[in-house]
Amino acid sequence: MKTTFEGVLALGVLSLVAPLILHRRPRAALALSSSLLACFGAAAAAVGFGALVRGDVFDLVLPPLVPGTTLTFRVDALSAFFLGVIGLITAVVSVFSVGYLRPYADKPGAARLAAATAAFALAMAVVVTASNVLLFLAAWELMSLASYLLVVHDHHAREARDAGFVYLVMTHVGTAFILAALLAMAGPGDPFAYDTLRAGSSRAWIFAALLIGFGTKAGLVPLHVWLPRAHPQAPAHASALMSAVMIKTAVYGFIRFGIEILGPGPMAWGLIVLGVGALSAVVGILHALMEHDLKRLLAFSTVENAGIIFVGLGASMALASTGRSEAAAVALAAALLHALNHAVYKGLLFLGAGAVHHATHTKNMEKLGGLIRRMPWTAAAMLVGCLSISALPPFNGFISEWLTLQALLSGFASASPALGVIFPLAAMMMAMTAGLAAACFVKAFGATFLARPRTSAAAEAAEAGRPMVAAVVALALMCLALGVMPGLMMGPLGAVTGPLTGASVADAVASAPIPTLRAGYGSISPALIGALLAVFALTLTLAVRPGRVRTGPTWGCGIDLDARMQYSPTSFSQPVRRFFGFLFGTREEVHVEKGPGGYFPRRVAYDASIRYAAEHYLYKPAYRTLMSVARRASAIQGGSLHLYLLYVLITAVVLLLWAA
Amino acid sequence: MTPRDIGWAAAQAAILILAAPLVNGVVRATKASLQRRRGPGLLQHYRDLIKLFRKGAVFSADASWISRAAPLVVGAVMALLALLVPSVFGLSPIGFAGDLFAVIGLLALARFFLALLGLDAGSAFGGEGSSREMALATIFEPALALAVVVIALGGGTSQIGEASALIESGGGVGLTAAHAFLFCAFFLLAIAETGRVPVDNPDTHLELTMIHEGMLLEASGPYLGLLAWASMIKQLLLLSLIVALFIPWAPVEPGLRALGWAVKVLFLAVALGIAETLTAKMRLFKLMDYASMATGLAALALLFVVALR
Numbered sequence A: 001m002k003t004t005f006e007g008v009l010a011l012g013v014l015s016l017v018a019p020l021i022l023h024r025r026p027r028a029a030l031a032l033s034s035s036l037l038a039c040f041g042a043a044a045a046a047v048g049f050g051a052l053v054r055g056d057v058f059d060l061v062l063p064p065l066v067p068g069t070t071l072t073f074r075v076d077a078l079s080a081f082f083l084g085v086i087g088l089i090t091a092v093v094s095v096f097s098v099g100y101l102r103p104y105a106d107k108p109g110a111a112r113l114a115a116a117t118a119a120f121a122l123a124m125a126v127v128v129t130a131s132n133v134l135l136f137l138a139a140w141e142l143m144s145l146a147s148y149l150l151v152v153h154d155h156h157a158r159e160a161r162d163a164g165f166v167y168l169v170m171t172h173v174g175t176a177f178i179l180a181a182l183l184a185m186a187g188p189g190d191p192f193a194y195d196t197l198r199a200g201s202s203r204a205w206i207f208a209a210l211l212i213g214f215g216t217k218a219g220l221v222p223l224h225v226w227l228p229r230a231h232p233q234a235p236a237h238a239s240a241l242m243s244a245v246m247i248k249t250a251v252y253g254f255i256r257f258g259i260e261i262l263g264p265g266p267m268a269w270g271l272i273v274l275g276v277g278a279l280s281a282v283v284g285i286l287h288a289l290m291e292h293d294l295k296r297l298l299a300f301s302t303v304e305n306a307g308i309i310f311v312g313l314g315a316s317m318a319l320a321s322t323g324r325s326e327a328a329a330v331a332l333a334a335a336l337l338h339a340l341n342h343a344v345y346k347g348l349l350f351l352g353a354g355a356v357h358h359a360t361h362t363k364n365m366e367k368l369g370g371l372i373r374r375m376p377w378t379a380a381a382m383l384v385g386c387l388s389i390s391a392l393p394p395f396n397g398f399i400s401e402w403l404t405l406q407a408l409l410s411g412f413a414s415a416s417p418a419l420g421v422i423f424p425l426a427a428m429m430m431a432m433t434a435g436l437a438a439a440c441f442v443k444a445f446g447a448t449f450l451a452r453p454r455t456s457a458a459a460e461a462a463e464a465g466r467p468m469v470a471a472v473v474a475l476a477l478m479c480l481a482l483g484v485m486p487g488l489m490m491g492p493l494g495a496v497t498g499p500l501t502g503a504s505v506a507d508a509v510a511s512a513p514i515p516t517l518r519a520g521y522g523s524i525s526p527a528l529i530g531a532l533l534a535v536f537a538l539t540l541t542l543a544v545r546p547g548r549v550r551t552g553p554t555w556g557c558g559i560d561l562d563a564r565m566q567y568s569p570t571s572f573s574q575p576v577r578r579f580f581g582f583l584f585g586t587r588e589e590v591h592v593e594k595g596p597g598g599y600f601p602r603r604v605a606y607d608a609s610i611r612y613a614a615e616h617y618l619y620k621p622a623y624r625t626l627m628s629v630a631r632r633a634s635a636i637q638g639g640s641l642h643l644y645l646l647y648v649l650i651t652a653v654v655l656l657l658w659a660a
Numbered sequence B: 001m002t003p004r005d006i007g008w009a010a011a012q013a014a015i016l017i018l019a020a021p022l023v024n025g026v027v028r029a030t031k032a033s034l035q036r037r038r039g040p041g042l043l044q045h046y047r048d049l050i051k052l053f054r055k056g057a058v059f060s061a062d063a064s065w066i067s068r069a070a071p072l073v074v075g076a077v078m079a080l081l082a083l084l085v086p087s088v089f090g091l092s093p094i095g096f097a098g099d100l101f102a103v104i105g106l107l108a109l110a111r112f113f114l115a116l117l118g119l120d121a122g123s124a125f126g127g128e129g130s131s132r133e134m135a136l137a138t139i140f141e142p143a144l145a146l147a148v149v150v151i152a153l154g155g156g157t158s159q160i161g162e163a164s165a166l167i168e169s170g171g172g173v174g175l176t177a178a179h180a181f182l183f184c185a186f187f188l189l190a191i192a193e194t195g196r197v198p199v200d201n202p203d204t205h206l207e208l209t210m211i212h213e214g215m216l217l218e219a220s221g222p223y224l225g226l227l228a229w230a231s232m233i234k235q236l237l238l239l240s241l242i243v244a245l246f247i248p249w250a251p252v253e254p255g256l257r258a259l260g261w262a263v264k265v266l267f268l269a270v271a272l273g274i275a276e277t278l279t280a281k282m283r284l285f286k287l288m289d290y291a292s293m294a295t296g297l298a299a300l301a302l303l304f305v306v307a308l309r
Helices: A002-021 A026-054 A077-100 A102-106 A110-129 A133-151 A158-184 A203-218 A227-233 A236-261 A267-290 A294-321 A325-360 A376-389 A396-413 A417-449 A466-484 A487-501 A526-543 A574-579 A613-636 A641-659 B003-034 B044-054 B065-084 B100-120 B124-155 B160-168 B177-193 B221-246 B254-278 B284-307
Strands: A058-062 A071-075 A516-519 A522-524 A549-552 A587-594 A601-609 B057-060
Touching: A002 A026, A002 A058, A002 A110, A026 A071, A026 A077, A026 A102, A026 A110, A026 A487, A071 A077, A071 A110, A071 A133, A077 A110, A077 A236, A077 A325, A077 A466, A077 A487, A102 A110, A110 A133, A110 A236, A133 A158, A133 A227, A133 A236, A158 A203, A158 A227, A158 A236, A203 A236, A203 A267, A203 A294, A227 A236, A227 A294, A236 A294, A236 A325, A236 A487, A267 A294, A267 A417, A267 A574, A294 A325, A294 A396, A294 A417, A325 A376, A325 A396, A325 A466, A325 A487, A376 A396, A376 A417, A376 A466, A396 A417, A396 A466, A396 A516, A396 B100, A396 B124, A417 B100, A417 B124, A417 B284, A466 A487, A466 A526, A522 B100, A526 B065, A574 B124, A574 B284, B003 B044, B003 B065, B003 B221, B003 B254, B044 B221, B057 B065, B057 B221, B065 B100, B065 B221, B100 B124, B100 B160, B100 B221, B124 B160, B124 B177, B124 B284, B160 B221, B177 B221, B177 B254, B177 B284, B221 B254
Parallel strands: A549 B057
Antiparallel strands: A058 A071, A516 A522, A587 A601
16 A cells, blocks of 8 residues: 555656656647546545555655655545545546647647646645645645646636636635644644644634635635636636645645644534534525536535535534534534535536536536537536535435534534534525525526527537546446445545544444435435435336327417527526525616617616625725735835835844844 | 335325325315315316326427436436325335435425426526526525424434324424424425415416426426326325324324324315415515525524423
């Protein structure tokens, strides 16, 4: 296992270096890099899930690149789980990119794209396996910079550059908080090894810094503003990696440093994390419903799912602080399972969106439609993804949603009345996000794939190439497998939750006579549900046979229907926009241009705008304050060299006096 | 779980599926009687279904395989729910496979496919129905989930059969103030989920009230029959759920128990008809208030359960 892990790292470095060597042959560079990265991913998944299933824990020490630093890795259950997730998604995304990146080979910067992708994947693998703070931070920074390069790859577009800038600023603000927290936790002996980290005094500040730092990377509200800007700009394979996997490294960091190393804290910490998670979940999905750009919708949905993961983490922390270690284990397992499930279906959705973009050159759902006939396999896989993300049985999203709900129910039996009221209300908010997600993804799937194509680009789309179809279909099958057989993961997750909470969830799964998942207050058998649904659907297919099947035009009250008369994504979400208008500050305007006589409208325009609360109330005022302070402070810039020399002299004198 | 149990469960599901049109007929007969009309008769739904299943189907040229698959998925979901929910004989031998949250999830699955069916043919009415149905689900599902959560917390279990048995034996939330609030909340939500006035009008195809009917507009022949039957089964399932959770007291012997169930369901069906006649359809955007009322009742029940723990 150790040698395989060394091989994983070697493959990662190789897939980073190969395109740089081959930068004069972009086609070969991209193909070779994708293949190497696929091998890297498969090997990482094998190491990760293999070590998790077998219960292996191992250390690896590599000779230092820079004298004085150490390259120490440790793969324990938590690292192995996240390494497996990273490897799995990287492998599938690399297979996808074999087909997807072909048009990129003809444009400049292909080698840079391949190298940045490889660096990104390698850095993420190192982040979750490092056992040294310096290595962790170096890999974290490399991850952020590599993903920045991917976001601004199309640097001729203004939006890409702006998105990259916002992303760079936000991620470094987060990294600053993480750095501060990790330095504050430095212990005696080697200040940077994980083993010697401990939190002394000021644990509350460290917890807050870790939450803010990792929350920025995970995309928790109100630190999420970079996510809907950055994720859509990157090429689809990079968006998939960012949304599906990079968010999980932040979850890993929070669990490792905030829960394991920082240790148990008061119940208030868990409730704060729970509250932030629930807020992110609701705000994320509400904004997703308002979007008509497919990738921006998926990015906001990532904010929602990050919120759900942190709801599970917060519930686990709160339950652990009241001594309910078994319920805490269930909550933690729910959060981790949701992390895996989200990686699989969000990867699927972003790759599918990439295939659609590849075929139609647009991400705007208002210009799509009817793709289910042109791209049947992509559509079928996307349907599975939409069903999974809406937490519908028998797919995997339902399982992790169910586990989270059961974990929240378990909080009721504890003595604290606060938990007794807050947890059920959190469960209600989870149900609300599931309902909103279903609405959002009916809209996304319906507008993109169903009915008539709205533009010629959509009408002439062709099915994606074999690598792309294979990748999305593989992920769709994984969604179904994880949904119908959750017991596959519960044992390995027990190995993770055991050391962290003191209780195992492996006994939550009963295998005989029918595989059942038991947690909290209830039990379900997804295998039986899936089997019965399949049997009944098949029976009905055979039994319900119409005598004569005819084809006719859609009923339009006698008018010839065209593509403008079907519901667009904006119109689909209008009732929700009205229902939740008090949150959005919705402004709707209808402009009617009337024809002769003032009777028959010649042109109708509908304008809807919403106010993004975090940007309006937090970031814009903060930015204005910062700029006004900076403008006033720039008064010291006299422009005269003598003035600046005087400043240097004064500063030196003050410092010498202070040091004395 | 013996073959005998499976036999009883299958019989229970079959009776529920076959009785669903009759219960809908009772609701319609109640409304007709209150509106001083003769009405079409109790068995009219059976005649309509037989007629539909004999017809051929017409599909839109713009529709895809979703139009053929959605009715089948909805039918399969309703058949599975008929097996899960303890209804006629109060049995749920495969109750371990699905608890109350699984029931909500399965109903959501059926709704997802119905909404896709509405969008598939690209008609404006279908899109309208889908859009409104999904929007109403976003405000009613939290209320339903909160009510289910309170029932689960009160009884210590989220399995339907066990919660029902617990309430029948006097434990759980049985016969407390919380129970009364939850019953009101559930009744309001049953009206919402079955698409009855004031949420939606199941009797017309007018644009103003076309939520559920809008999504079915392009369905025809046996597929329309399947969808119509599925919505009637859903209504009877929700009524059976109310019976199981709120008025479960019945004799043990199966025949008498079935009779008790029939009486309670008919009572609830008449109550539905009366509620429909006494209210008018609410404006779509006022339904937020309706959902808030249901949520508020469930939240009150939660406070009672927490306070009296």
